[in-house]
């Protein structure tokens with residue numbers, strides 16, 4: 001019985017100091033709270049993105065790395081040409097004809113996910129056509145969508161406006177835009193955005 005006089009205060013003291021766990025373990029608790037693939041702050045999450053010249057891919061992979069989410073790349077059945085000016089011509093004519101490119105069917109059960117980080121390059125101010133196509137083929141009611149964009153210099157305002165128009169059944173989070181001039185700060189911009 002005598003022993004209890006010192007055991008109890010020592011245990012309480014250690015508990016209050018957070019001892020018995022190293023600083024690094026305590027720090028990793030903080031990092032884990034940003035992870036999404038489980039019971040994270042956004043529930044179970046997936047990064048879904050389209051990228052023609054890999055800029056959006058780099059941002060998608062950074063988000064995936066920082067959140068430990070699943071990841072899915074949207075791909076067109078017919079690849080766009082290699083030459084940039086030819087892409088502009090084709091995309092412009094698809095837009096004029098209200099035509100969306102066919103995309104490759106992929107087996108993913110979106111009902112498993114609560115949140116989607118949705119990435120696209122900005123094409124003529126708006127989300128790229130393969131992303132529009134993906135949105136037209138998938139049921140996103142009840143999900144939270146966190147949009148991210150890359151562009152030469154355009155702001156995300158017009159693209160966010162487009163999402164507000166079409167994603168009426170989903171909750172839209174704040175968007176992240178990375179232009180070619182802030183590409184080198186991708187990791188920190190993603191980190192700040194995820195802390196929203």
Ligand SMILES: Cc1cc2nc3c(=O)[nH]c(=O)nc-3n(C[C@H](O)[C@H](O)[C@H](O)COP(=O)(O)O)c2cc1C
Nearest residue numbers: 051052053054055056121124125150151152153154
């Ligand atoms: C068809 C097309 C249209 C584009 N339109 C715009 C635009 O309106 N504003 C802009 O800043 N950049 C525009 N860009 C540049 C891309 O948004 C930018 O290079 C983006 O980072 C490419 O992403 P990706 O490498 O993932 O394909 C356009 C590029 C293409 C191919």
